[in-house]
Amino acid sequence: MNKRKLSFWEIWNMSFGFLGIQFGFALQNANTSRIFETLGAKVDELAVFWLAAPITGLLVQPIIGYFSDRTWHSKLGRRRPYFLVGAILSSIALCIMPNSPTLWVAIGTLWIMDSSINISMEPFRAFVGDNLPESQRTKGFAMQSFFIGLGAVVGSALPYIFSNWLGISNTAEGGVIPDSVKWSFYIGAIVFLLAVLWTVFNSKEYSPDELEAFEDHKPEFTVEITPKENVNRIAKLMRAGTIMTVFGVILNAFLIYLMLDKELYILSGGILLVGVLFLIAAWFRKLKGINGFVTIMTDLLYMPSTMKQLAVVQFFSWFALFSMWIYTTQAVTSYVYGSTDPTSQLYNDGADWVTVLFAVYNGVAALVAFLLPVLAKLTSRKITHLISLVLGGLGLLSITIFKTPELLIISMVGIGIAWASILSMPYAMLAGALPPRKMGYYMGVFNFFIVIPQIVAASILGFLLNTFFGNETIYALIIGGISMIVSGFLTLIVSDRATIEINE
Known part of the structure; x- marks a missing residue:
């Protein structure tokens, strides 16, 4: 037996929850450094405080994957119970985060929020492997990339929209999060929950017995x-x-x-x-x-060969992304806007513009998500990923050239193309190489190669900036740009291998 091909709208429904998940991640990525700095964090401490997020993913994702492989609920299926629980917890944490009274409360809330987001997010990757035949998996991951980009566009831009279009204040007294950020997180909590509920109630899953009967779930x-x-x-x-x-x-x-x-x-x-x-x-x-x-x-210790090869690629690409997420606000506000005072109007205007820039690269990712499978069909998934990552690296490096805020949009185009590819191509290459009965677990383990580079970045970037670059955060983006270009060329080492099933 083979899995039936799903219609466009069926793939749409099963991926729609990622709209809400990325809404939450976008708010976290674009505003966490701002919240930390407002509550008293120093620039060279930001990377360490950010570690709550990747360490949480490192612990949570493989555990959730392991248990979701072994879960079956008569109404909610295998992966959807985790979507639902994670969405409820994430929405609560999103409401708490901008109301943190102290820095340590904010760090603790980030830990809880990221744990909850990971509970929802991890099974979504395995969801594609479970429900789609091999011929549709690239399209399935591209659809996830589309919703990730779309959700992040609005999520990233919300503080700017509230302050510039609706007149909500983007400044506050020392140690208080601006109202524009607070309302952004409240809206994000609602969108997160509703989007995941859409997928939970409008998608179906194959039972364990049905999965065992499918040809692409039989190991070689x-x-x-x-x-x-x-x-x-x-x-x-x-x-x-x-x-x-x-x-x-x-x-x-x-x-x-x-x-x-x-x-x-x-x-x-x-x-x-x-x-x-x-x-x-x-x-x-x-x-x-x-x-x-x-x-x-x-x-x-027994990961498939393709997964090991992709791990090297992931290390350098996610190292670049993490350097961007941590330091873009500080780099743009100081290098382009000329302010390092979180209470100043100029700093907060720059911070708001960064949320727009993040919206731009996510918007580009949403637009090109369905073009990447076409390019992959004409060339290969490896070449597509190589081209995308090189463009992303050049985008990061170009931030050092542009001194006008509007020109930074050009930089975001390259980053957006890379982001779309990072969210789809590695998973499309990986899915066919995984033991089917351990799809959720290995998709969770694959998160290690997102988290480990983030831990490395958080461990050394602050040290490098403080020791060698006088805390000039623009150099973090230069390091990130070079890293992303390296990851692009490392894609050429990736090859597909036979799936091995281990009976234990």
């Missing part, structure tokens, strides 16, 4: 877990855990000895923690047998 070959193979897996966990633990200890000692910036301990501490988790998983596997934790940790 299977690896059985024999006693000998189990011993090999224990040894591999021990080896990975030992190497990472020893390296983490040495790196932490080195940082302590040199008394380097605290941001760097996040990366070294993370390496040490993962090493310890691998060792614990090896111990459990040897003495207690296989459980959910052991399976999650073991599968990290």
Whole structure:
């Protein structure tokens, strides 16, 4: 049996929830640094405070993916229960965020908000793999890119719309979030919930029995877990855990000895923690047998080849994006508008313009989302991704050239093309290479290669700016532009491999 091809409107309905999800992400990306700085954060601390978001994704997405692979509800199906729970929690957090009385409350709320958004978002990627045949997956991920772009256009521009079109104040006394930002988050909460509800109640899912019968859910070959193979897996966990633990200890000692910036301990501490988790998983596997934790940790070492190759590409492209999200507001307000005072009119005008710029690149992403599959058909998905990422890198670098706010729109065009491709092409290349019964889990693990570069960026960008660039944030965007161009050329190493099903 093969899955039936879905109509345009069926793909539309199953992707519509991403409109709300990206509405929430757009508000978070465009306004979090502004909120943190208003509540007293220093420029060189922003990257560390932002870490709540990626670390949350690192923890939540594979866990949600693992459990969604094993969930079946008679009315809501496999993935939709997670859409619904995440949307409710996200909407509550969006209302709390702009009312944070202190910096630490805002950081904690970001953690909760990002956890909730990830609960909704992660299963959406597997949703495409579950419901669409291989011939329609590129179109399915392109539809998600369209709604991501569309939602982010309005979400990013809301503070500007409220302050410039509706006359709501975009300034406030020290330590208070402007009303234009507050109302933007309230509207975002409503849109998030309604959009996800649309997908929940207007989409269907195949049951586990139906999925087992489909040809594209049958692996090309299977690896059985024999006693000998189990011993090999224990040894591999021990080896990975030992190497990472020893390296983490040495790196932490080195940082302590040199008394380097605290941001760097996040990366070294993370390496040490993962090493310890691998060792614990090896111990459990040897003495207690296989459980959910052991399976999650073991599968990290047995990723499909295509996923490993895409991981390198993802590292550099998301490093670039994270540098942009953290520092664009500060770079534009200081480099173009000439103000670093968060209470000044000039700074807030610049911050509002950044929300417009973010709306522009997301709008471009929405417009080109359906052109990328056409280009991929004429060339290949790899070449399409290469071209898109190079244009995005050039867009980031061009911000250093333009000194007039309006000209920065040109920069956003290239970034928008790259964003559309980042949201679709890697997932389209990946979906066919994943073991079908672990689609949700591996889509969640794939988020590691979004999160790890963000942790690296947050660990080193503040240190680099403070140590070498006199806290001139425009250099963060230069580093990001170079990184995105590198990621484009690394796409050429990606190749498709056969799907391997592991029975455990």
